[in-house]
Amino acid sequence: xxELVNVKKVYNAGNPSEFSALNSVSLHIAENKVTVLKGPxxxxxxxxLSIVGCMSRPSAGRVKLNGREITSLPxxxxxxxxxxxxxxxxxxxxxxxxxxxxxxxxxxxxxxxEKRSHLKIKAMKGLSELNIANKAASKVExxxxxxxxxxxxxxxxxxxxxxxxxxxxxxxxxxxxxxxFMEIIEKFKSEGKxxxxxxxxxxxxxxxxxxxxVNLRDGQIED
Amino acid sequence: MRAWxxxxxxxxxxTISSLLRRKVKNFGLLALYTLIVFILAxxxxxxxxxxxxxxxxxxxxxxxxxxxxxxxxxxLFPASYIETIKKIRGVAAVESRLWGYYYDSLVSANxxxxxxxxxxxxxxxxxxxxxxxxxxxxxxxxxxxxxxxPLFELNGAVLEPETLIIGNGIAxxxxxxxxDYMPFLAFDGKVINLKIAGVLSSQSxxxxxxxxxxxxxxxxxxxxxxxxxxxxxxxxxxxxxEVAMVASKIKKRLPQARPIIRDEILRTYDSIFNWxxxxxxxxxxxxxxxxxxxxxxxxxxxxxxERREIGILKAVGWETSDVIQMKFWEGAxxxxxxxxxxxxxxxxxxxxxxxxxxEPALKGWSNLYPNFELTPFVNIEQLTTLFFLTVxxxxxxxxxxxWKAATIDPDSAMRFTGE
Amino acid sequence: MILHPTVIxxxxxxxxxxxxxxxxxxxxxxxxxxxxxxNGHELQLVLERKTYLISTLLSYVFGxxxxxxxxxxxxxxxxxxxxxxxxxxxxxxxxxSFGYPTLVLKIVNFIVAGLWLVLNVAxxxxxxxxxxxxKYLLLAxxxxxxxxxTVLESAYFMSxxxxxxxxxxxxxxxxxxxxxxxxxxxxxxxxxxxxxxxxVMVCTLICGIVFYFKGIGxxxxxxxxxxxxxxSLISIVSFISLYIYELPTHHCPFCIIMEEYHYLGYLLYxxxxxxxxxxLGVGALSPFRQVESLQAMLGGFIGKLALAxxxxxxxxxxxxxxxxxxxxxxx
Numbered sequence: 017x018x019e020l021v022n023v024k025k026v027y028n029a030g031n032p033s034e035f036s037a038l039n040s041v042s043l044h045i046a047e048n049k050v051t052v053l054k055g056p057x058x059x060x061x062x063x064x065l066s067i068v069g070c071m072s073r074p075s076a077g078r079v080k081l082n083g084r085e086i087t088s089l090p091x092x093x094x095x096x097x098x099x100x101x102x103x104x105x106x107x108x109x110x111x112x113x114x115x116x117x118x119x120x121x122x123x124x125x126x127x128x129x130e131k132r133s134h135l136k137i138k139a140m141k142g143l144s145e146l147n148i149a150n151k152a153a154s155k156v157e158x159x160x161x162x163x164x165x166x167x168x169x170x171x172x173x174x175x176x177x178x179x180x181x182x183x184x185x186x187x188x189x190x191x192x193x194x195x196x197f198m199e200i201i202e203k204f205k206s207e208g209k210x211x212x213x214x215x216x217x218x219x220x221x222x223x224x225x226x227x228x229x230v231n232l233r234d235g236q237i238e239d
Numbered sequence: 240m241r242a243w244x245x246x247x248x249x250x251x252x253x254t255i256s257s258l259l260r261r262k263v264k265n266f267g268l269l270a271l272y273t274l275i276v277f278i279l280a281x282x283x284x285x286x287x288x289x290x291x292x293x294x295x296x297x298x299x300x301x302x303x304x305x306x307x308x309x310x311x312x313x314x315l316f317p318a319s320y321i322e323t324i325k326k327i328r329g330v331a332a333v334e335s336r337l338w339g340y341y342y343d344s345l346v347s348a349n350x351x352x353x354x355x356x357x358x359x360x361x362x363x364x365x366x367x368x369x370x371x372x373x374x375x376x377x378x379x380x381x382x383x384x385x386x387x388x389p390l391f392e393l394n395g396a397v398l399e400p401e402t403l404i405i406g407n408g409i410a411x412x413x414x415x416x417x418x419d420y421m422p423f424l425a426f427d428g429k430v431i432n433l434k435i436a437g438v439l440s441s442q443s444x445x446x447x448x449x450x451x452x453x454x455x456x457x458x459x460x461x462x463x464x465x466x467x468x469x470x471x472x473x474x475x476x477x478x479x480x481e482v483a484m485v486a487s488k489i490k491k492r493l494p495q496a497r498p499i500i501r502d503e504i505l506r507t508y509d510s511i512f513n514w515x516x517x518x519x520x521x522x523x524x525x526x527x528x529x530x531x532x533x534x535x536x537x538x539x540x541x542x543x544x545e546r547r548e549i550g551i552l553k554a555v556g557w558e559t560s561d562v563i564q565m566k567f568w569e570g571a572x573x574x575x576x577x578x579x580x581x582x583x584x585x586x587x588x589x590x591x592x593x594x595x596x597x598e599p600a601l602k603g604w605s606n607l608y609p610n611f612e613l614t615p616f617v618n619i620e621q622l623t624t625l626f627f628l629t630v631x632x633x634x635x636x637x638x639x640x641x642w643k644a645a646t647i648d649p650d651s652a653m654r655f656t657g658e
Numbered sequence: 659m660i661l662h663p664t665v666i667x668x669x670x671x672x673x674x675x676x677x678x679x680x681x682x683x684x685x686x687x688x689x690x691x692x693x694x695x696x697n698g699h700e701l702q703l704v705l706e707r708k709t710y711l712i713s714t715l716l717s718y719v720f721g722x723x724x725x726x727x728x729x730x731x732x733x734x735x736x737x738x739x740x741x742x743x744x745x746x747x748x749x750x751x752x753x754x755s756f757g758y759p760t761l762v763l764k765i766v767n768f769i770v771a772g773l774w775l776v777l778n779v780a781x782x783x784x785x786x787x788x789x790x791x792x793k794y795l796l797l798a799x800x801x802x803x804x805x806x807x808t809v810l811e812s813a814y815f816m817s818x819x820x821x822x823x824x825x826x827x828x829x830x831x832x833x834x835x836x837x838x839x840x841x842x843x844x845x846x847x848x849x850x851x852x853x854x855x856x857x858v859m860v861c862t863l864i865c866g867i868v869f870y871f872k873g874i875g876x877x878x879x880x881x882x883x884x885x886x887x888x889x890s891l892i893s894i895v896s897f898i899s900l901y902i903y904e905l906p907t908h909h910c911p912f913c914i915i916m917e918e919y920h921y922l923g924y925l926l927y928x929x930x931x932x933x934x935x936x937x938l939g940v941g942a943l944s945p946f947r948q949v950e951s952l953q954a955m956l957g958g959f960i961g962k963l964a965l966a967x968x969x970x971x972x973x974x975x976x977x978x979x980x981x982x983x984x985x986x987x988x989x
Contacts, residue, residue, distance in 0.1 A: 062650070062653050062654065063650075065653065066649075066650035066653060069650075071554065071648075071649045071650040071653075072648065072649070072650050091558070091559060092558060092559070092560070095553075095556065095557075095558040095559075095649070096558070098556060098649075099555075099556030104554060104555065104652075104653075106554070106652055106653055107653070110551045110554070110652055111551075112548055112551060112552075113260075113544075114256070114257075114260040115253075115256055115257075115260075119253075119256075123253075123552065123555055123557075124555040124556040124557075126246065126249035126250060126253065126557070126561075127246055127249075127250075127556065127557055127558060127561045128242070128246070129241075129242030129243060129244070129245040129246030129249070130242075130245065131245060132245070132248075132249075171555060172555075175556065183653050
């Protein structure tokens with residue numbers, strides 16, 4: 017599904033502050049599996065995730081998605097692939113304040129120019145699946161932490177992506193909500209989606225639904 | 240295509256909602272923007288409509304005015320010249336005029352005194368319904384800067400010997416009206432009392448504010464001018480294409496005469512107002528520049544909240560050009576709001592409230608300020624010019640900051656920790 | 659120099675456009691030198707981001723160029739009373755020797771800027787930006803013209819002094835005196851010109867439609883659309899203006915954008931400009947139809963351009979015909 021070969025990412029190249037976040041990482045992520053990237057902070061998890069998720073380009077190495085080479089695609093095309101293929105769940109819910117939950121959830125679909133009535137139906141369906149349909153019209157400031165995260169999950173799913181990427185999803189959740197989150201992940205898997213999570217929370221990487229754990233340290237994969 | 244339109248609709252909706260979310264921040268910018276447009280628009284509306292008014296007035300003016308020049312100075316015109324000019328082929332009519340200035344030390348104002356045309360025979364006196372058009376030329380000391388000051392309407396007043404008709408400005412200044420008496424100090428020191436027969440209508444106040452109409456006999460008595468002299472002549476030419484020719488013939492036959500062609504007056508009038516308007520714009524350009532710097536600063540100084548918001552948008556799948564489009568719409572909404580508000584306010588200011596701010600700078604050459612309402616005159620050209628002077632600089636100033644904002648890394652959203 | 663608000667606006671627009679183009683060229687040269695799409699280094703990522711800036715700048719320049727073209731004519735018209743003998747924009751443009759060259763450059767620059775944007779849109783569809791070097795070469799080629807336009811325009815306005823005696827449009831575009839291009843265009847017999855206009859227009863439209871459906875004759879269509887553009891401009895001077903003004907001797911191509919004629923000129927000129935830019939776009943893009951990353955979409959895009967061009971020309975012709983048929987002028 018996703019294949020990384022000798023991927024490097026260097027920041028501030030040529031400057032004294034140069035540092036390489038990833039050093040020759042090769043990785044294969046299988047379809048319809050739950051993969052966890054595990055490692056201490058500063059190990060390059062987030063950088064790796066952003067390369068996997070087509071958010072940034074590697075300084076060297078190759079990235080293949082479904083067999084297609086995407087390494088040298090400019091941002092314009094990476095974005096197009098990203099919004100159709102990936103759904104992102106961040107550490108923070110990262111909802112935009114001041115607009116309603118429904119508007120927030122529909123946000124990723126705006127650039128695709130889908131018909132508003134269709135989009136609304138899709139968004140309401142997603143919200144009701146995670147039991148927050150009653151909050152659709154309220155502003156995001158009024159949501160509890162768990163509700164906000166569920167809203168951000170619905171947003172990640174609005175374009176019906178094949179791959180879900182979650183960055184430290186349980187960092188700000190209590191145990192009960194963390195379990196609730198893993199149940200949702202399980203549901204994704206049963207729907208045939210591929211899930212990639214970064215986490216150093218044992219509750220996540222020791223979970224039974226996780227198929228593979230990748231250990232990262234100092235920008236390299238440990239085995 | 241439909242998807243593209245739908246997309247623009249989404250983006251515009253989002254832009255407007257995000258503008259409204261930042262009311263306070265945007266209000267300052269919008270207010271300043273509107274003010275700049277308002278000032279420039281007022282200046283332009285004002286100068287253009289004065290110019291327009293002047294050209295409308297001059298349309299009915301005589302083609303040529305002839306003065307006599309002695310030693311480079313304006314001198315009284317011998318009436319005997321009239322016959323010489325009448326003989327020139329192409330001349331349709333020649334009329335003499337008598338006019339001059341009178342300084343009133345009581346209110347320290349200069350009046351323009353004028354005898355209405357065809358005043359010679361009492362039977363041809365100005366009838367109540369007559370709308371007479373007169374152009375008078377006031378000559379500067381040197382060079383030929385001749386302002387055309389025309390047009391007045393007699394509101395049913397009849398001018399008889401020992402009476403006069405005064406302009407609105409004088410009536411206001413001296414607080415007098417019909418039936419009152421006005422004393423004048425004649426050239427020989429005698430006091431002449433004239434009865435006010437009427438006040439000129441306010442429609443044409445730009446030109447008639449400081450005007451006084453007086454009979455020929457009274458005029459000559461007041462200034463001590465001999466029967467054989469007049470102030471200047473107006474010449475009507477039957478074929479417009481011969482005006483220049485006739486003017487040069489006058490010059491040739493009467494070397495002391497100075498013919499002034501209507502188009503020259505118009506041109507001079509035009510360029511003086513262009514110059515004044517342009518000067519104002521140049522002065523205000525400092526304000527525009529300050530505003531542009533402010534806009535640049537505002538656009539580049541994104542708050543942490545906005546930065547975060549753009550980061551989120553890019554992370555969830557908005558592309559750089561989508562964000563640029565959003566910012567473009569944002570600029571368009573702000574600009575159009577400011578532009579139209581400014582223009583409408585300026586319109587009200589100039590045409591309905593009397594342009595209080597610019598009146599002294601743009602209008603007057605006399606201390607008797609006319610108090611009148613301009614006829615609304617706005618055309619596409621003025622609006623385009625305004626657009627170029629305000630919206631274009633603003634838009635251009637924000638391009639680079641917008642681009643900078645739009646190229647925030649999409650993965651920056653992953654790096655936000657804590658609110 | 660005449661200190662007139664509209665003159666100031668013109669000069670401001672010219673300087674802004676030049677400034678933007680220079681800025682764009684500065685980064686364009688960097689792109690020409692260091693562009694390497696295969697590379698993921700930071701410089702390349704920075705350059706890729708710069709392309710967004712440059713295309714935004716160029717779109718604004720394009721828009722500005724169109725607006726300033728009309729503003730320029732408006733200004734010329736507005737300054738008319740200041741010049742003896744000038745009766746409309748045509749006379750004012752004749753003041754000094756830079757008036758008409760500036761106008762011509764403005765039109766040329768508008769068309770080239772439009773072509774650049776067409777190229778840009780096509781290039782942005784290919785995942786490897788296949789046209790990027792050509793695009794920036796074109797930009798480097800256009801820039802001197804835009805700067806020259808600014809210089810000429812400044813010279814024109816700066817050297818302007820009121821009261822200079824100029825010929826008015828009545829003599830400049832009148833068929834009595836046969837000197838200068840303007841008069842030669844006007845002296846072309848109206849009926850012959852009408853025949854040429856309609857027959858070339860029919861050829862152009864047919865060629866465009868054939869190209870749209872069959873995909874052959876792209877270059878021919880581009881050439882015809884350029885030819886048609888020139889013929890249309892001549893026709894406006896030669897006979898279209900006569901029917902609009904309903905005067906058998908008034909040939910001015912500028913007065914038609916004025917209020918008295920319901921701003922009809924804007925519509926005519928915008929239709930023409932749109933038609934020639936999209937028509938030439940067909941020719942500019944045709945060589946790249948075989949480029950791998952563009953193959954999928956370029957054909958469709960070129961087709962759309964051709965269609966747009968054909969429709970614009972057709973509307974132009976319909977409008978002109980309507981004006982001729984319902985004009986009170988009978989020739």
